Amino acid sequence: xxxxxxxxxxxxxxxxxxxxxxxxxxxxxxxxxxxxxxxxxxxxxxxxxxxxxxxxxxxxxxxxxxxxxxxxxxxxxxxxxxxxxxxxxxxxxxxxxxxxxxxxxxxxxxxxxxxxxxxxxxxxxxxxxxxxxxxxxxxxxxxxxxxxxxxxxxxxxxxxxxxxxxxxxxxxxxxxxxxxxxxxxxxxxxxxxxxxxxxxxxxxxxxxxxxxxxxxxxxxxxxxxxxxxxxxxxxxxxxxxxxxxxxxxxxxxxxxxxxxxxxxxxxxxxxxxxxxxxxxxxxxxxxxxxxxxxxxxxxxxxxxxxxxxxxxxxxxxxxxxxxxxxxxxxxxxx
Ligand code: UT7
Numbered sequence: 001x002x003x004x005x006x007x008x009x010x011x012x013x014x015x016x017x018x019x020x021x022x023x024x025x026x027x028x029x030x031x032x033x034x035x036x037x038x039x040x041x042x043x044x045x046x047x048x049x050x051x052x053x054x055x056x057x058x059x060x061x062x063x064x065x066x067x068x069x070x071x072x073x074x075x076x077x078x079x080x081x082x083x084x085x086x087x088x089x090x091x092x093x094x095x096x097x098x099x100x101x102x103x104x105x106x107x108x109x110x111x112x113x114x115x116x117x118x119x120x121x122x123x124x125x126x127x128x129x130x131x132x133x134x135x136x137x138x139x140x141x142x143x144x145x146x147x148x149x150x151x152x153x154x155x156x157x158x159x160x161x162x163x164x165x166x167x168x169x170x171x172x173x174x175x176x177x178x179x180x181x182x183x184x185x186x187x188x189x190x191x192x193x194x195x196x197x198x199x200x201x202x203x204x205x206x207x208x209x210x211x212x213x214x215x216x217x218x219x220x221x222x223x224x225x226x227x228x229x230x231x232x233x234x235x236x237x238x239x240x241x242x243x244x245x246x247x248x249x250x251x252x253x254x255x256x257x258x259x260x261x262x263x264x265x266x267x268x269x270x271x272x273x274x275x276x277x278x279x280x281x282x283x284x285x286x287x288x289x290x291x292x293x294x295x296x297x298x299x300x301x302x303x304x305x306x307x308x309x310x311x312x313x314x315x316x317x318x319x320x321x322x323x324x325x326x327x328x329x330x331x332x333x334x
Contacts, residue, residue, distance in 0.1 A: 010133035010141070011181030011333055014073025014172040017300035018064035019050040019165075019287060026162070033158040040162045045263025049165025049288030052148045057091045059100040061168035062146035065296070066105060069142065073172035077107040080172075081138035084129045085114050086121025086145045086292035088199065088321065089152055101144065110142070118197065119259050119320025120187075121145055121292030122169070123328050127185040129173050141173040145292035152199055154219040163261075164220070165288030169296025180311075180333035184245045186238055187326045193230065196223045197321035231265050231319040236272040238327035239317050246329055250275055254312035254332075257302060259319055260284035260294040269317070281307060291320065308332050 025048045026037035040046055052061065062085060070077060083105075085098035098112035117124040122145035132138035146168035153161045173182075201217025202208050212218065235258070243250060250273040258266050263284060270280045281302045290297055295316050302308045310333050317327040 008134065009176035009181035010130045010173040011176035012171045012330065013174045014069045014071070014075065015170070015296065015300040015303050016065045016068025016070070016072055017167065017169040017297045018061055018068065019167040019297070020052045020056055020061065022051045022053060023048050024051050029162055032155060033161060035158045035162055043264070044163060045282070045284055046163065046288045047285045050167055051150045052166040056148070058087055058089050058146045058148045058168075059091050059097050059104060061148065061166065062097065062101045062144045062170070063104045065146065065168035065170040066101060066142055066144055069170035069172050073174070075140050075172050077105040078109065080105070080107040080110040080140050080142050082129065082132055082141045083107060083110045083112040084125040084141065084143050085112070086117065086125040087114060087147055088116060088118045088121065088291055089147045089149055090114060097146070098144075107142070117320065117324040118322055119261065119289070119291045119294065120318040120322070120324040120326045121320070122295045123185060123316060123318050123326035124187055124324065126171070126182070126328055127187055127326070130182050130185055133173050133175055139175060142170060143173060144168065144170040145294070145296045147291045147293045149220070149291060152218065152220050154216055157219070159224060160220055160222055163289050165290050167287055167290040167293040167297050169293050169300050171296055171299070178333070180331045183329045183331055184242055185326065185328040186241050186245070188234070188238065188324065190323045193323040194321070196227045196230070196323060197221070228262070228265060230323065231261070232268045232272070234325040235265070235269045235317050235319055238325050239269065239273055239315060242315065242327040242329045248313065248329070252313055253279065253315045255279055255281055255302060255308055255314050257281045257295055257298050257314060257316045259317065260287065260298055261289045261319065303334075310334060
C-alpha cells in the first residue's frame with residue numbers, strides 16, 4: 001500500500017499565553033518575609049509575579065493559553081490530534097492535567113498526556129510533539145506549559161518564595177512544508193542531581209500525612225546556589241549542541257528565548273554565547289520563574305511584540321529539576 005512520506009519537520013503555527021490578574025510585587029513580599037526589593041532585583045532580576053486566584057487551577061491557566069494559541073493558529077479544538085502538557089503542578093495526580101484540558105477544550109479526538117521535566121518541561125513536551133508530527137502520527141498538536149507554583153511554595157521561606165510565579169503558555173504545531181520549522185530539540189537528564197530541586201512529598205515515597213505536612217515536604221525545596229553553577233554550564237553546552245547540529249554559529253541566532261529563572265543566569269549564558277542582550281527575550285521581571293510556562297510565555301510575548309519575524313532563527317533553552325536541561329532551534333515562519 002502506498003504511504004505518503006511523512007513530513008520532515010514540525011512548525012509553530014500559533015502561540016498563546018495567559019497569566020492570572022493578581023500581581024504580587026517585591027514590596028508586597030517585604031511585608032511577608034525578611035527580604036527586600038533590592039535583594040530580589042539584584043540577585044534575580046524579578047520585580048513582580050502573577051498569582052492564581054483561589055478557584056484558578058493549572059488546567060484553567062492552560063485552557064486560556066490554549067484557546068489563544070488555537071485562535072492564533074486558526075485551528076479548532078476538534079481538529080487537534082494530540083495535547084502534550086508540561087507541568088510540575090498538576091491539578092491532581094490522576095487524571096493528567098492534559099486530559100482535564102482536553103475536556104475543557106472539547107478537543108474530543110485529541111490524545112492527551114502530561115510530561116514532567118520541571119522547568120525544562122516545555123522543551124521536553126515540544127520534543128515529543130515534534131516527533132509525532134515528523135512521523136506523521138499527528139497533524140495538529142497543542143503543546144502547553146502551565147503552572148500554579150504559588151500553591152507549592154513555602155511562603156515563609158524567603159529563599160524560594162520570592163522566585164516563582166503562576167502562568168501558562170501554549171503553541172500549536174503542524175507539519176512544515178519548506179525549510180522552516182523546528183530544526184532540532186536536544187534533551188538531557190541527570191538524575192544523580194535530583195536533590196538540588198525537588199518537591200519530595202505527596203508521592204509514593206512520602207504520601208501526604210500529618211508528618212509530611214509538618215516537615216514541609218509538600219513544598220518546593222531548592223539548593224539555588226548549587227543549581228546556579230550547573231545551570232550556566234549546561235545551558236551554554238545545550239545551546240552550542242543545538243547550533244552545531246545545524247552547522248550554525250551563535251552570532252546567527254536572531255533571538256534567544258531562555259527559561260526565565262534568574263537574570264544573572266540568562267546574562268551569563270548570553271555572555272558565553274557572545275549574544276548581545278538586545279537579542280535575548282527577558283520577561284522575568286514581570287512574571288518571575290514560571291517553570292514549564294516560562295518559555296512559551298516569553299515566546300508568545302516575543303511574537304506579539306514582533307521581536308520574532310519570519311526567517312528568524314529562534315533558540316530556546318531551559319534548565320530545571322531532574323535535573324533536566326534542553327535546547328531547541330526553530331527557523332521561524334508564522
Ligand atoms: O528554574 C529552575 C532552576 N532554578 C534555578 O536555576 C535557580 C538557580 N539559582 C538562583 O537563581 C540563585 O541561586 C538564587 C536566586 C536562588 C539565590 O541567589 P544567590 O545569589 O545564589 O544567593 P544565596 O542562596 O547564596 O544566598 C545569599 C544570601 C544568604 O545569606 P547569607 O548566608 O549570605 O547570610 C541567604 O540567606 O542571601 C540570603 N537570602 C536572602 N536575602 C534576602 C536568600 N534569599 C533571600 C531573600 N532576601 N529572598
